[in-house]
Amino acid sequence: MKKLTALSVACLMGLTLTGCGGNGSTDDTITVYSRDASSGTREAFEKANDMEEMLLDGAVTVDSNGDMATKVGQDANGFGYVSLSTDFEANNIKALNYEGVTPSEETVLDGSYGMQRPFMFVTRADGDFADDRTQALVEAFIDYMCNSTEGQQVVADAGGIVDLSKTTPWEELKVNHPIVDEDNSDLTIRTAGSTSVESTLQAALEAFQAEAGQFQFTMNQSGSGDGYTRVLGDEKDGANAADIGFASRNFEDEEDVSQGLLSGQYCIDAVVAVVSADNDAVDNLTAAQIKSIYTGETTNWSQLQ
Structure with a gap:
């Protein structure tokens, strides 16, 4: 109204x-x-x-x-x-x-083109996930989305801008993540933060499901300001808690992403x-x-x- x-x-x-x-x-x-x-x-x-x-x-x-x-x-x-x-x-x-x-x-x-910005992510801290399997699954997903040829291609197809020359085939990366060969249908990856990342993030999660034991995922994208807050900040243990937070900008100085298990950039947007x-x-x-x-x-x- x-x-x-x-x-x-x-x-x-x-x-x-x-x-x-x-x-x-x-x-x-x-x-x-x-x-x-x-x-x-x-x-x-x-x-x-x-x-x-x-x-x-x-x-x-x-x-x-x-x-x-x-x-x-x-x-x-x-x-x-x-x-x-x-x-x-x-x-x-x-x-x-x-x-x-x-x-x-x-x-x-x-x-x-002058108006461009990064799509950034940060995860919960080491040991602060629901359990060890969820942490291992999140680590595998981040590797798939950020570093694999297949994951970066999915992000590109959904509108993200990436450099595929810097990627590695998933078959080579997955050996570092034995969790992906298990039945993970009982696990859920929770995401939060920027609304602008929705299309690229959802595409990556859907593609990764088939590669990682049909896990579940929930997306609660409400704005970049919530990306850090819901994985490392005041809301990390509340009703809107997440495993990975996203921002369509660089994280602010007061958003100390060094606390997270993993953080970085997965694509560029304009x-x-x-x-x-x-x-x-x-x-x-x-x-x-x-x-x-x-x-x-x-x-x-x-x-x-």
């Missing part, structure tokens, strides 16, 4: 001159959407465009990558940002070029500025233009012509 109210208020305040469902023409005012303050996607987007803590008051806040894609796709005057791994066509959104560069795997890996696919007013934005929209200096599509 709060989100609907915020959107209605935004319309009444003039953020959308023809209502929140305009046609994307240059006569319509931009509706700005933003992720919540704990979002790693928001942090990466703000840092890339030099606008931390500068979001205009009338912006509509959404609580997940999927929610952002849905809302912008339904609003022909909407402007927001999502992970490159998002299904753009299914959500009726259009990825914008950034500083003249198209967001893609190639432009991220060669460094020419943050992409998006509009509705029905919006034909813009195809490319500069960092300066994005900042002007985000801070409220630019309010109408015609100002970007």
Whole structure:
């Protein structure tokens, strides 16, 4: 209800001159959407465009990558940002070029696309899992997802950006993880943290099930701020406890991942500025233009012509 109210208020305040469902023409005012303050996607987007803590008051806040894609796709005057791994066509959104560069795997890996960020993970501490078998299974999964040719290919197929030249066939790695040859249907891997990692993480877990005794998994992705908290922080033993926490950003200094059994990066992602696919007013934005929209200096599509 709060989100609907915020959107209605935004319309009444003039953020959308023809209502929140305009046609994307240059006569319509931009509706700005933003992720919540704990979002790693928001942090990466703000840092890339030099606008931390500068979001205009009338912006509509959404609580997940999927929610952002849905809302912008339904609003022909909407402007927001999502992970490159998002299904753009299914959500009726259009990825914008950034500083003249198209967001893609190639432009991220060669460094020419500027808005990129890491997908990071951290596990519970050594000996702090439900039991030794669960710990061994988590170790095997991390090795599969991060280092195996098959696991990294699955991540890439789901939208993550990886360098397959640095991988090793799973047949060579699995000898270090005898747990994968057992019946693990009684074990569950629990994950938490960033919503942006959902598609790549779920694909990796599903692929690994067949390689590791048909274990179970539960995903409770609610934002990067929860990744550390639910495996090593205040919530590690609560109802939302997890075995692996994820962040779509580097972990903060106060998030001491050195306590975890394993931590690191499993792929790269890009943050992409998006509009509705029905919006034909813009195809490319500069960092300066994005900042002007985000801070409220630019309010109408015609100002970007």
